[in-house]
Amino acid sequence: MWLPIQINEQSAEPLYYQIEVQLRALIVSGQLAEGTLLPSIRELAQMLKCSIITVRRVYQDLESEGLLRTRQGTGTYVARVEQRELDRHRLAAVIEAVDNAVTAGKLVQCTKDEINEIFQEALNKHYNG
Amino acid sequence: MWLPIQINEQSAEPLYYQIEVQLRALIVSGQLAEGTLLPSIRELAQMLKCSIITVRRVYQDLESEGLLRTRQGTGTYVARVEQRELDRHRLAAVIEAVDNAVTAGKLVQCTKDEINEIFQEALNKHYNG
Amino acid sequence: MWLPIQINEQSAEPLYYQIEVQLRALIVSGQLAEGTLLPSIRELAQMLKCSIITVRRVYQDLESEGLLRTRQGTGTYVARVEQRELDRHRLAAVIEAVDNAVTAGKLVQCTKDEINEIFQEALNKHYNG
Amino acid sequence: MWLPIQINEQSAEPLYYQIEVQLRALIVSGQLAEGTLLPSIRELAQMLKCSIITVRRVYQDLESEGLLRTRQGTGTYVARVEQRELDRHRLAAVIEAVDNAVTAGKLVQCTKDEINEIFQEALNKHYNG
DNA sequence: GTGGTCTAGACCACC
DNA sequence: GTGGTCTAGACCACG
Structure with a gap:
């Protein structure tokens, strides 16, 4: 396997x-x-x-x-895991990573728009690239 | 100080x-x-x-x-640092953190929309909350 | 069978x-x-x-x-086993399990009453429930 | 230490x-x-x-x-742990061990009184002995 | 000094 | 064959 x-x-x-x-x-x-x-x-x-x-x-x-x-x-x-529990596991790591990113942005006083722009760029790079 | x-x-x-x-x-x-x-x-x-x-x-x-x-x-x-250098430093950490977040999302097969939603939520939490 | x-x-x-x-x-x-x-x-x-x-x-x-x-x-x-031997076998496992339970209770400093209460609850659960 | x-x-x-x-x-x-x-x-x-x-x-x-x-x-x-959580931890092992003991008793068809007697004996042995 | 990671290898218990 | 325990020892990162 x-x-x-x-x-x-x-x-x-x-x-x-x-x-x-x-x-x-x-x-x-x-x-x-x-x-x-x-x-x-x-x-x-x-x-x-x-x-x-x-x-x-x-x-x-x-x-x-x-x-x-x-x-x-x-x-x-x-193992057998409840669907709800599975979803929680699935998104937990993502939510934490996203939170870190926003926190990093605030730390260097990015505006909401500024960080959003960076994010959209990354999103395009990974999903359309 | x-x-x-x-x-x-x-x-x-x-x-x-x-x-x-x-x-x-x-x-x-x-x-x-x-x-x-x-x-x-x-x-x-x-x-x-x-x-x-x-x-x-x-x-x-x-x-x-x-x-x-x-x-x-x-x-x-x-220290005295060129403005261009300063800007690079300023965004480098944010860009990396954002990239990590998107990578984490792709790993668990999030759709573009799904991860974007998580991101907007985090943004609102930090900037409007 | x-x-x-x-x-x-x-x-x-x-x-x-x-x-x-x-x-x-x-x-x-x-x-x-x-x-x-x-x-x-x-x-x-x-x-x-x-x-x-x-x-x-x-x-x-x-x-x-x-x-x-x-x-x-x-x-x-x-097999053919003497009644006395049978009785010994029958209670041996129970006595050992009960001893383990009391030992576990002492380890976390349960009082006699505290552990007795837990035991009566379990007894009721299994025999009246 | x-x-x-x-x-x-x-x-x-x-x-x-x-x-x-x-x-x-x-x-x-x-x-x-x-x-x-x-x-x-x-x-x-x-x-x-x-x-x-x-x-x-x-x-x-x-x-x-x-x-x-x-x-x-x-x-x-x-670590810092909530009192409620601590209590849960404290009794969890005891409750499980007691449950095992009662289960062992039922398996060999002990009556409620019979197993209770074994338990009181163990209790006396550990706490008064 | 502390804990964290990674290795190789032996021996046992279970299926 | 499988996983479970225990060992010795090297090297790195943190404070």
């Missing part, structure tokens, strides 16, 4: 965190359906060329968030 | 980083004019209730960015 | 252990009489939708406790 | 779990007040004669439960 997860060696972000963010996104956006069996820890470690321990941490963190479910001897599955 | 810098103990961001961001914003947005004498390292550390080491790091970082200038025995001043 | 054994997929307890506890309870409480022929390993595995290995482990464990007896080619039977 | 934590080498319970249970109990029962600085990871590892990693896991788990707060370079503190 293959997962669309990219690791950026250059990034300052910890390895485990990069993986976590992307795997969480796959789950909460419904690209990995409830009940899906994920690759084993060893497999994913090999795929991502990182240590078993790093993958273990990812699975463990997401399990403690209630998004994954592991059973010894069986494997790791996408 | 007082500086409008707030430290958030709860935040996961390192102390030095929180201070750096805010002090940089004060400079590049013109709230601290060229030539202004900043508090001494010891004074600022006392004001912010943090370690001297932390403040030293902030001053050093901003000096290496060319925003501050330290004179032996006199103190630390806001 | 049907056995009233429930598997809880959500529980952290290993599969084999859940089955063992319930099957043991059926025997020591007399709900499965001495000499009763149990389902074959394959049958029970099918009934419980679990692995044959898991059921084999259960039968082996209970046989080594002297509660089951396997005859080559015939099947697995409830 | 000393912490009243006992490790049972013989127990089947994982090391990290034994430590977690006891440290959590110290916090939620108020024996470690809000804001208390805990021993450093290295210190506690030495005190308990276990690996640094084991202690790290304990601190990390309790932090993700919101009971601890760590800051790099500073140390690990008892």
